[in-house]
Amino acid sequence: MPEPERKQHPVIAGLVALVGVGLAIGLLAGGGALVATRVLGLDAAETATDSAARQSMYLPQPEKTTASAPSTQATQTAASEPTGPVFTTKTPDTGISLQAGQTTVSPMQRIDLTGTYVGGEGAVLQVQRATGPGDSWVDFPVTVTVSGGTFSTYVQTGRAGPNRFRVIDTDKEQTSNEVTVTIG
Known part of the structure; x- marks a missing residue:
């Protein structure tokens, strides 16, 4: 007895072939992308670790240094909000002298x-700003390191009016004179 004739479905066969080719190309492209990220060092785990490591901060204890070749550069850090000083007022001589480069900004x-x-x-x-007419001081988010007997930094603030600033050596509880800068 002759076998029954099969009906062919060329549209279905074409769709199956198209899906198969698409799947093969997708797998090859995905594998290639994975290899490229590993070779180029774009691994997500490493990026997250490196980013976290860069955000940490280690601040060593200050140590006495020899007097040979003092540096003329001081460490400089930036800040936003609180403000800065300008006019100098006399305080007890602690050895810390502060000046502001501007009187109005x-x-x-x-x-x-x-x-x-x-x-x-x-x-x-530590840079500090006065909170009012009294002697109440708050830490401004800026610190500076003394190098060669000098220091230099800058601050930025949006608080309008006169702003009084000073620096304090928190280890020795010694403060500088105040400086006043008018904002506005």
Whole structure:
């Protein structure tokens, strides 16, 4: 007995072939992309680890150094919000002297703070801003390291009006004179 004739479905056969070719091309492209990311070092786990490592901060304890070849450069860090100083007022002589590079600035304009700290080599100074007419001071998010007996940094603030600044050696509880900068 002769076999029954099969009906061919050329459209279905074409679709199956198309899906098969698409799947093969997708797998090859995905594998190639995976190999390329590994070869180029774009591995997500490594990127996350490197990013986290760069965000951490280690601050060593200051150490005495020899007096040979003092550096003329001071460490400089930037900040946004609180503000900066300008006019100098006398305070008890602690060896820390602070000057402001500007007396009046626009909101968020750079205010340069420089000074000297005799005997403070390697000290980390915290910038502070007065919170009112009294003697209440809060830490501004800026620190600066003394190098060669000098220091230099800058601050930026949007707080309008007169802003009083000073620096403090938190290890020795010694403060500088105040400087006043008018914002606005």
